[in-house]
Amino acid sequence: MKRAQEIRQQARAIELFHLAFMQVAAAQLRPEDYALKGGANLRFFLRSGRRSADIDLDYLGGSFSAFGDRVGSLLTGDAISRLLKLRDVRAFDVRLRKSSDTTKRWMLKLERAGMPDATTKVEFSNRGAAMDPVLEQADPELARKLGGVAVRLNHYPPAAAIAQKVDALCDRSTTEPRDVFDLDHLFRQYPEALAEAALVPARAVSAAKIAENVEYGTYQELVEPYLDEEIAALYSAEEAWFDMRIRVLTQLRERAEVQP
Known part of the structure; x- marks a missing residue:
């Protein structure tokens, strides 16, 4: 219980950093x-409670090395630190852990x-975007709650996002339950999106x-x-997890039976 509370406190601080970074x-x-x-993306743009x-x-430009230098300067500069200071958070020990042509x-x-x-x-990935992103404003209600600005x-x-999460379930060496939670959220909040997602039927079955x-x-x-x-009490119980899994595997299997 104590460890879970510590993680919850850390997650709040990390979220403030994410908003400041954006x-x-x-x-x-x-x-x-x-x-x-x-x-x-799910948290700040797609109304996730996680x-x-x-x-x-994803990096979408043409000079990954120069872009990495700019991001490094951004992370070690004063702007993020000033925003975090307003929320009593301090970022430190910023280190570039991996630098390659793709990451x-x-x-x-x-x-x-x-x-x-x-x-x-x-982390920025330079592997090309298999899907087209959209330029939109982040969730203004969440930004206000965190004391920041909803940027575009x-x-x-x-x-x-559904296609990305199906790929994550299929391709990770260690299964992450957050992928199941995220898919359930997307299916419930955006019921039309599953039919629009570019999914290979066999991978949908595998993910299920x-x-x-x-x-x-x-x-x-x-x-x-x-x-x-605001949602922890609703989604913490074992019954809630069972229901999430059933909804996700059922909808993935149904989607696999319908060719797009």
């Missing part, structure tokens, strides 16, 4: 050069009174099988502490 990125980087994906531990983006990954720590230091990741960024819409076998204990450990307090 605000500064929107001001200092060309919007057409990158697109937000993964859990942060906070993300990291922030992942730029930074790790950093966050300090806030009353919690152990949190570690988070910022490229991000992936619901149908693309993987979702079926994710245990409640794993979900409780890895997802529950990241849930927004």
Whole structure:
């Protein structure tokens, strides 16, 4: 219980960093050069109640090396620090952990009174965008709640996010219960998006099988502490997890039977 509470506190601080990063990125980087994906996309653009531990983006420009230098300067500059200071959070120990033709990954720590230091990741992938992002404003209600500004960024819409999550379920070496939670959220909030998603039927079936076998204990450990307090009571119980899994595997199997 104590560890879950610590993770919850860290997740709140990480979310404040994510918003600060997006605000500064929107001001200092060309919007057409990158697109937000993964859990942060769902949280800030697609109304998810799950906070993300990291922030992942696709690089869409033509000079990844120079872009990486700009992101590095952004992460070590004063703008993010000033925004975080307003929320009593301090970012430190920013390090470029991986730099290749396809990946730029930074790790950093966050300090806030009353919690152990949190570690988070910022990662840009340069593998091309298989789907088209859209330029939209982040959720203004969430931004206000966090004391920030809802900026406009490229991000992936619901149908693309579904396809990305199905791929994640199929391709990860270790299954992550957050992928099941995220798919359930997308299916419920955007019921038309599943039919629009570019899914290979065999992979939808495979993802359904993987979702079926994710245990409640794993979900409780890895997802529950990241849930927004407004929904935690609704989605923390074992019955809620069982229902999520059933909805996800049923809809994936039904989708696999219908050719797009």
